[in-house]
Amino acid sequence: MSSDSSSDKSLRTFVPLCFATFFLFASYDNGMHATSGYVYETFWEQRFPNRSDSNSTDESHCTTNKSSEAYRDGQLVQKQVARWSVYVSLAHGVPLILSSVLFSSLSDTFGRKPFLFIGAFGICIKQFLITLAMFSRWSVFLFPPFTLIEGLCGSWVTHIAISMCVISDLTSAGKSRSFYIAIFTFVSGFGSSVGIFVSGYVVTLLGHEFSMAVSFGVALAAFVCICFIPESISNSQKQQKKFSCCGNCRKILQFYTKDDDDHPGSFRWKFVIAVMAFIFIKLAKLGASSMEAYYLLGSPYCFTPEKIGTFETAKSGFSELFILVGIKAMHQCFEDEGIALLSNLSSIAQFLLFGIGSTELYLEVAIIVGSLGMASVPMIQGIMSRMCPPQKQGAMFGSLAVVENVCNLCSSVIGGAIYSETVTFYRGTAYFVFTGFLVLAFIFLLFLVKDSRQNYNRREYTVIINNPTD
Template structure:
């Protein structure tokens, strides 16, 4: 097992970057008199302990050009190694999210078809928008709403079965990554998702009772789900990057792996279902769930092996998450920022998971009555377009705007999309929704980056585990609440749930402005000192 290695991403740094040793214009001198001597570069004092793996030397000026060139080549190689590591992690997460997304979309549509066939075996619900039943007084329309309500109720049961154990497990698994290493713990959610996909495939093939699928969701929740996997990947990013815009940028790019998984999963789901049926679609999902387990062999460990005297019990590591957020002196003067960040994250993720739970049902219902292919295409555009625009615009916006302003723009964009979706009554209006939501993916990496930048290196696992707990709670409560609202209001106003999601984002927008003021004040206080 390879222990933590230090790398450099100086090409991406735009602030808090140390001068490189290869510059002919940079001079270094040592201030002696203490064990932790400091080095002065062009008048800037840098503690030796701040970057212990950086190639500083008291005799920098006396080094030969050949040695300097060798160190430059080594630095470039390490940067390439780091890029390859992130590409591998990105592909692993993309496989995981693809498997999860495909299974989720197949399961929802399978439950819809199963209940419809069980309750109304002699009734044919149209999957053609032009022939869709929109007469709210007809028996066919009322039957369709009955199916919608029952599927929404099943979604609630499934989310509860997955979310409750996941919240409990993440308290332990998240902090355990600081004890036993990232690579060991991330295997747990991979295996949980793999077992769920395999069992769901068997259940679909053998036409088991639909309620047994809730047990499969429980198994996935006991593994922590993809949320735990993502939090550990973010801890890996924090292990090998320096605080600042570099880390925020890498976090944003790592988040893209989720986007690609969602895009490919949404796009292919409808075509596979139409061509081969639900069972083959689940076989594909199960096969893809094996990839993260296999590819994990090639991932290097990034955490130092702790000394025996520093090892803590599992219970203490779980308590560490609570202590870090509420009592740790490391957050002295920063706790308000963390509270605001967590609240922003909560409302954004709450709206995202809420939408994921009801959008497939929304477009299967009147007046759309879409087929599985069209559902897949819409989910692809709805999730994929914002990820693409986020990838294109995040870097340029980061150079000219404060990151908190980017978060505010992202929440407003997301809010506008949900508001339009609530009142959509035709295909054109629905496909304008992702255009309005072009910036929706930019807020989450900003919040992660701000929190990671203010967190000491030894506390990154606890910090990201705390975020994972919030995200898991949102996956539970957000989807349950959205499905409950949708099931109760679908006959009165089918877009009511999306207006509630818009309300969440309005609160997040206000909190983004508060975060902007807090971070500006924190930066001013730091400069004053």
């Protein structure tokens, strides 16, 4: 096959994959923020039913006067909402442990496309049921069971893992694959930003129920886009063997327990170091995301839903711009390991500013200094994919899906628990805890950077073979 036809095939697969990913993440984050605001208002109404402003979505619940009754009431509601979010996180994360183990490895046998459909189906069903619940005024404690359905179908975690497998099928190992992964990360992040932005305005104009209905419609659009994604592996490439759950678990663990002698550079210690950095970065970023809306709704910021949408769009937009433009340029000077390290430093600075922030100026500066922050995850994914042979990409990204799901579950619980218990005396405590996670990731990334530089220096040497006759 010529390089032109191969490139055309890659684009025919990658472009609809990007559209599906954009719509899926726009739907997910739109729904997440609409649900957070709806639950916040619902708990406020239940706790203080006689307040005349209880059903508004503006700043009426928020005051910076810490001695006032309104301030104490706001803290109580935030505490209750944070605890509720823990239940949702458990309903989402626990079944994902099973689905993330199975789906990515199964895609090596049955193809990638069916599992893209399953993940999108789960999100569609959850968004539809929550939309129905909001319009019908059902209890918000039905939301965790609805979220359970999404978790069983794999949610966005499996979608990312399968999409990474597709990208690995289409590209060769190295900077080309890392760039494709970076573009994919940009698309998913841009979709999230648009979803949050749209949610803020729809909630302000029409209410949380209509924002959730929009989320359901966008999820359907993602489902339709998946229909146009060609299968990226042929029947001859699929592993023709009977599925074994234990066997797939063993394949996932092998990356971190033994070296692969058949693939150069596939060393156990590199996988362990890379996945540890991945874990701590994900714990920090997912944990912060799980409680950031409540953090901005409360004092001293008192953001409206519309303002939260604008802020989150600006924050992720700076990072996505770097993903789109900066990585290609930085690859001229740095390897993937170096870009991941710089990105992690950017995230550390951003989290510290969020933690100590007392005015909106801190948040604005944090957006700028954290603009490199999104690059660390795709760079680590590219590093790990580069160390893995083609026939094991599904198992490798399956292992990352398991890790990402566990991180999502743990970080949401940790974030909600820390925030609910510390909001009354220092609201930025959770950001300091997550900064500590990023510092640990920085230490692990230093090992990868050092190894990368050593390998680069070795290229300058020529092996000299002694002549036995001399």
